[in-house]
Amino acid sequence: MRIATYNVEWFNALFDDQGGLLMDDRWSARHDITRAQQIEALGLVFTALDADAIMVIEAPDQNSRRASVPALETFARAFDLRAKSAIIGFPNDTQQEIALLYDPYLMDVCHDPQGDPTGKKGASEAPRFDGVFRIDLDIDATEDLVRFSKPPLELAVRTMGGFEFRMIGAHLKSKAPHGAVSEDDVMRLSIANRRKQLAQAIWLRQRIAAHLAEGTPLMLMGDLNDGPGLDEFEHLFGRSSVEILMGLPGELQIFDPNARRALAAKLNAAPTSARFWIESEHRYLQALLDYIMISPTLRAKHPKWRIWHPFDDPACWSKPELRDALLMASDHFPVTLDIDL
Structure with a gap:
């Protein structure tokens, strides 16, 4: 399956x-x-992927006027995709839903949120992702109340062959200092955003650790808006969200080879999955933001990862139509995992 x-x-x-x-x-x-x-570019990319399931980050909006699932299924029909059924979890108010497009003939999928719901006071032990997480981020003896602007999508999946596993689709908070008007604002917002992102990662890691402890086959996928060495504020906190999610030494871990390469890169080139134009510098910035991390039980099946980067992947580069479509469709590129389930 892909x-x-x-x-x-x-x-x-x-x-x-x-x-x-x-x-x-x-x-x-x-x-x-x-x-x-x-x-048309997106149609070409999705068709080329020919995936059995696609975690769509920044999916169409879900609110009183719009519905994400019908929009995605309309898109799938327009390009005759096998992954023609859609599912979302808790909606958000950012116009950037998290949804899964999947082939209903190959798998059954249901939204299956874990953890207890919380009130405004929250909880400190992996509450449900539409709730409130209590954590002291700055060691001031005062707990912060953290919410997901985009609650992760928790799915229970069963293939038609009977294999059961879990997917978590995530889009962690951006660290960009949106709204900053001065250098002081940039500093303040950047640090505040990183603190909140790390809190979201710790919350999500608690859920991952619980699944790993139970031996549950698990995939964490999506845009984590972070990676080792991506900004100058990382040294203030000692580790990236990616490192927290994967698991620290001595903990049960999930694995993504691109993340491992980036962590070990130092002076060597790291993989990238996104490409942004920096207007003030008149250049493109490339970064590794998109991941598919898997549990040891799935890693034992010897899967293969691929970043569909139009310049770095030879198969994408050699097909000008696909290469151009990848650049036109989005500022991120797809990541795939081929695995025998």
Whole structure:
């Protein structure tokens, strides 16, 4: 089976309120790309992936006016994808849902949140992801109350062959200092955002550790908005969110070879899965933000990972149509895992 994760930039802007595709020549939310161009590029990428399940990060919005599942299923029908059924979990108010597109003939999937619900006071032991997590982040004897702006999507999956495993789709908080108007604001917001992201990672790690302790086959996938050495504030906290989620030495761990390579890179080139234009510097920044981390039980099945990077992956580079589509479709590139389930 092929499992994928894909952050689709401004996917929501490609649909009307009825979930129909806006296949026209008006500008998309991506710079200098029309809605029709982005939709067609996404169709080509999803078709090339030919995945059995795709964790869609920044999926179409879910609110009183819009519905994510019908929009995704409309997209799947438009391009005759095998992964034609969609499921979401707890909706959020960011216009960036987390959803799974999957082949209903190959797997049964249900939203299966773990942990206890909380009130405003929260809980400190892995509460449900739509609740409140209590944690003292700065050792001031005062607990912080942390919420997920995008609650992770917890899924129970059963293949038609009878194999059962769990998926968690995640989109951790960005560390970017949005709204900063001065250097002091940049410093303050960057540190505050990293603190909140680390708290989300600790919360999510508690859930991962519980599954690992039970021997549950598990996949964590999505945009973690972090990796080793990505910003100058990491030394203040000693470790990245990725390291927390994977597990520290002596803990039960989950594995992603790209993350391991990045952790060991130092002066060597690390893998990348996203490409952003930095206007102030007139250049592109590349980063490893997208991961598929798996439990030891799944790693024992000898899976293969692939980042569909248009410049780094020879198969993508050698196909100009696919290469161009990957660049036009999103500022992130898909990551796939091929595994015998």
